[in-house]
Amino acid sequence: MARMSNFIYCINAEKVSANNGQFGGVNAIGVLSALTPEFVPGTFSFSIIFSILDIDISGNNTIQVVFLEQGEEKVLVDSGIITIPPITDAIDIGLPDEYKGVDMSMDLRNVIFETEGLYNTKVYFNGNLLAENPIYVKGKR
Amino acid sequence: MNSNLVTVSNLAESATNNIEKKSYNNIGVAGSITFALFAGMTILKCPTTGEIVPKNDYSKPSYIQYIDLEEKKGLFSVENNKIIDLMKVDNLNKIKKMARFENDWNGTGGSAFSEGAINLFIEIIEMLDKQPGIAPTGRNSLLMQYELDNKSLLAFEVSENKTEKVYVPEGDYSMAQMELFTENVGFRIKESVENFYGFK
Numbered sequence: 405m406a407r408m409s410n411f412i413y414c415i416n417a418e419k420v421s422a423n424n425g426q427f428g429g430v431n432a433i434g435v436l437s438a439l440t441p442e443f444v445p446g447t448f449s450f451s452i453i454f455s456i457l458d459i460d461i462s463g464n465n466t467i468q469v470v471f472l473e474q475g476e477e478k479v480l481v482d483s484g485i486i487t488i489p490p491i492t493d494a495i496d497i498g499l500p501d502e503y504k505g506v507d508m509s510m511d512l513r514n515v516i517f518e519t520e521g522l523y524n525t526k527v528y529f530n531g532n533l534l535a536e537n538p539i540y541v542k543g544k545r
Numbered sequence: 546m547n548s549n550l551v552t553v554s555n556l557a558e559s560a561t562n563n564i565e566k567k568s569y570n571n572i573g574v575a576g577s578i579t580f581a582l583f584a585g586m587t588i589l590k591c592p593t594t595g596e597i598v599p600k601n602d603y604s605k606p607s608y609i610q611y612i613d614l615e616e617k618k619g620l621f622s623v624e625n626n627k628i629i630d631l632m633k634v635d636n637l638n639k640i641k642k643m644a645r646f647e648n649d650w651n652g653t654g655g656s657a658f659s660e661g662a663i664n665l666f667i668e669i670i671e672m673l674d675k676q677p678g679i680a681p682t683g684r685n686s687l688l689m690q691y692e693l694d695n696k697s698l699l700a701f702e703v704s705e706n707k708t709e710k711v712y713v714p715e716g717d718y719s720m721a722q723m724e725l726f727t728e729n730v731g732f733r734i735k736e737s738v739e740n741f742y743g744f745k
Contacts, residue, residue, distance in 0.1 A: 419674040430628050486635050510631040
């Protein structure tokens with residue numbers, strides 16, 4: 405059953421090419437425990453990185469990322485439903501199925517924050533809410 | 546998950562509040578609506594070597610965890626799960642939908658996309674670590690756009706035979722710089738984007 409792992413908020417998700425040309429990676433640049441735009445109301449850009457494990461990557465899957473203020477209905481960012489095509493070239497080193505999956509990154513640019521407080525990233529996988537990851541937003545000034 | 550992370554807290558940022566949000570409607574038969582949030586990212590020099598670069602304008606961090614990436618070791622030993630850039634996947638999905646457009650797809654005589662153009666768009670998007678906002682045109686070309694918090698704009702119109710690049714510094718269109726290139730388009734775009742974000 406699909407589960408989320410390693411959810412990180414950061415300044416930038418840096419994609420890195422592997423030396424052997426086969427597997428790449430992603431580096432979390434500037435891990436964030438809070439989002440701190442200069443001013444609120446204001447805008448802020450950040451990235452998220454997360455893993456979804458215990459999934460079948462040989463078929464089509466969908467993912468949707470929604471970012472909103474906790475307790476509010478107004479969505480600040482909605483990726484829409486993104487279809488992830490089958491992945492057939494993954495190197496299999498014999499990991500147990502519950503530890504196989506995908507690592508994902510996404511940039512959220514110029515997100516408008518009107519108020520300080522707790523915000524939430526919801527990740528939907530194949531139409532089901534997989535996890536919610538809150539983070540506090542506070543203006544620096 | 547690999548342990549090659551460099552984390553730095555309390556990064557000093559200087560940002561102006563700016564946003565431009567555009568929506569692209571009716572892409573493909575599905576008619577999905579995709580919002581492209583243009584870049585407002587503050588310029589941040591990424592420590593590509595794994596070292597904390599002292600010349601960056603970081604405020605004094607209260608906590609630093611530093612792990613040497615060891616460039617030679619690199620990611621050879623990382624036999625991990627597949628990495629997916631969701632924006633790249635989304636852009637590629639959009640381009641695949643564009644490939645199914647027929648003539649007059651936009652109601653104003655927009656031409657269908659040639660196979661060569663679609664393949665070129667896919668090739669470029671695959672190359673880019675920083676994904677642009679994209680939009681189809683009616684002239685067999687693709688618009689790719691980036692924007693910073695300070696209103697600096699970097700845009701490309703990519704077609705099969707040529708690519709036009711426009712750079713607008715800090716929203717000052719009177720200072721716009723244009724460039725045309727016909728060869729090594731993917732690499733030229735990638736290099737321009739890296740310079741735009743200060744990655745190089």
